[in-house]
Amino acid sequence: MITYRLIQITYLFLLEIIFASTNLVAQTNNDIFSTQNRIAFGNNLFCERDYLRAIDEFKFVLKSEWNDSLQFKIATSYLRMSDYNQAYKEYQKICKNSLLYEQSQYEKLRSLFKSENYSFLNNQVDKQILNSKLNSLQILRLRNSALLLEDKTLPEKNDFVSVYVENDKTKMSEFYNWKSKPPFKSPTTAAIMSALIPGSGKIYADEIGDGITAFLLTGLFTYLSVDKFNNNHNASGWLYASLAAFFYAGNVYGSATAVQNYNAGIKFNFDSKVKLFINDRNQFLPTPKHLCN
Amino acid sequence: MKVITLIILITSNFIYSQSDWERWGKVDICYSPYSHSINEHTIEMEASVLTVLKDGYSFFISDLDGDNCPFYPTCSSFFVESVSETNILKGTLMFADRFTRDSNLFKTRKHYATHISGKLYDPIKNYLLIDSTIIYSSREELAK
Numbered sequence: 001m002i003t004y005r006l007i008q009i010t011y012l013f014l015l016e017i018i019f020a021s022t023n024l025v026a027q028t029n030n031d032i033f034s035t036q037n038r039i040a041f042g043n044n045l046f047c048e049r050d051y052l053r054a055i056d057e058f059k060f061v062l063k064s065e066w067n068d069s070l071q072f073k074i075a076t077s078y079l080r081m082s083d084y085n086q087a088y089k090e091y092q093k094i095c096k097n098s099l100l101y102e103q104s105q106y107e108k109l110r111s112l113f114k115s116e117n118y119s120f121l122n123n124q125v126d127k128q129i130l131n132s133k134l135n136s137l138q139i140l141r142l143r144n145s146a147l148l149l150e151d152k153t154l155p156e157k158n159d160f161v162s163v164y165v166e167n168d169k170t171k172m173s174e175f176y177n178w179k180s181k182p183p184f185k186s187p188t189t190a191a192i193m194s195a196l197i198p199g200s201g202k203i204y205a206d207e208i209g210d211g212i213t214a215f216l217l218t219g220l221f222t223y224l225s226v227d228k229f230n231n232n233h234n235a236s237g238w239l240y241a242s243l244a245a246f247f248y249a250g251n252v253y254g255s256a257t258a259v260q261n262y263n264a265g266i267k268f269n270f271d272s273k274v275k276l277f278i279n280d281r282n283q284f285l286p287t288p289k290h291l292c293n
Numbered sequence: 294m295k296v297i298t299l300i301i302l303i304t305s306n307f308i309y310s311q312s313d314w315e316r317w318g319k320v321d322i323c324y325s326p327y328s329h330s331i332n333e334h335t336i337e338m339e340a341s342v343l344t345v346l347k348d349g350y351s352f353f354i355s356d357l358d359g360d361n362c363p364f365y366p367t368c369s370s371f372f373v374e375s376v377s378e379t380n381i382l383k384g385t386l387m388f389a390d391r392f393t394r395d396s397n398l399f400k401t402r403k404h405y406a407t408h409i410s411g412k413l414y415d416p417i418k419n420y421l422l423i424d425s426t427i428i429y430s431s432r433e434e435l436a437k
Binding site: 187206207208209210212213214216217246247249250251253254256257260261263264265267268272 | 383385386387388389390391392393394396397398399400401402404419420421422424427429431
């Protein structure tokens with residue numbers, strides 16, 4: 001009976017060792033940190049939009065072997081995280097003989113546009129048109145759009161609009177007209193208006209409430225001052241005259257600044273509309289495909 | 294009795310008012326030689342006089358009356374900062390304009406962005422008569 005029990009225990013012990021060793025062997029034969037696993041994990045993170053961790057995985061793989069698609073994904077991760085300068089640097093690392101080179105050139109221009117580095121974008125577009133196989137019409141669309149956001153003179157209207165597709169021509173033509181003759185108001189006019197009729201410059205700058213308030217304050221203190229002088233109350237007369245002068249001068253100055261702020265506001269709104277339109281068209285550039293298959 | 298009550302009432306204000314204007318803490322010391330032009334010195338003097346006036350206003354009026362200025366920076370800070378950044382004349386003009394906008398009878402303030410403090414954002418840089426310094430903030434986002 002004891003021998004039988006001993007055999008049974010030994011058998012169970014051996015069985016346990018076999019099962020345990022199977023797991024150990026399985027673990028060592030399948031390295032979870034292998035290059036393939038890292039790439040697969042990195043791809044999964046990239047598609048889940050966990051870009052920071054995806055970059056870490058891809059960079060680890062790139063230490064041991066070069067892979068242009070991983071480099072492209074690293075750059076794209078930075079672009080999607082809005083780190084445009086870093087994205088530009090990473091796209092630059094893709095060599096000319098790579099299949100992704102052409103797309104990386106487009107992405108470089110996209111990064112420059114998104115980082116609002118329009119002057120450098122202009123230079124790059126000129127270079128690309130001269131010596132590359134890129135679709136020059138597409139990058140010209142982007143360049144012309146960037147011109148709308150810069151303080152530079154625009155080309156002739158026909159040259160400007162002709163590069164766009166029919167559906168976009170009307171909108172771009174509208175933007176061109178706005179940019180050629182922006183509906184800015186003149187700060188000098190506002191100051192002169194307020195000098196003649198207090199508050200009118202503010203109303204001209206679309207600040208009606210401020211304008212009426214300025215008119216009432218200046219008018220009230222002027223009236224009080226005149227009234228006091230007429231009644232030979234010179235001290236209070238001078239006090240009210242000073243207050244009237246204070247509000248009058250402040251209003252003339254303020255009208256000019258109000259128009260400047262008004263102009264800044266309409267320029268801001270115009271720039272926002274242009275950016276929205278261009279981003280809606282994916283910067284007129286082809287978008288990378290098969291990144292998340 | 295009335296006089297005693299009045300004295301207690303007046304002095305209690307000072308007892309409860311803030312006495313430690315600047316708390317103790319780490320101070321970054323600069324050892325570089327301190328030099329500035331006469332113009333800078335004049336502006337600093339003007340600003341320091343105004344700072345005393347502003348602190349006096351804060352102590353005697355603002356602290357008791359409450360923080361009623363709808364703008365950030367407040368009108369008194371706006372005055373001191375505008376004089377520091379420009380000169381006494383331009384700073385006073387900027388303040389007169391700000392005071393008029395603060396007194397707006399119709400409270401039409403749709404063109405101001407909201408500061409993170411919940412007040413209307415109205416920085417000095419927008420009133421220097423220099424286009425490039427204007428900070429135009431979107432109405433939808435909070436200015437910091």
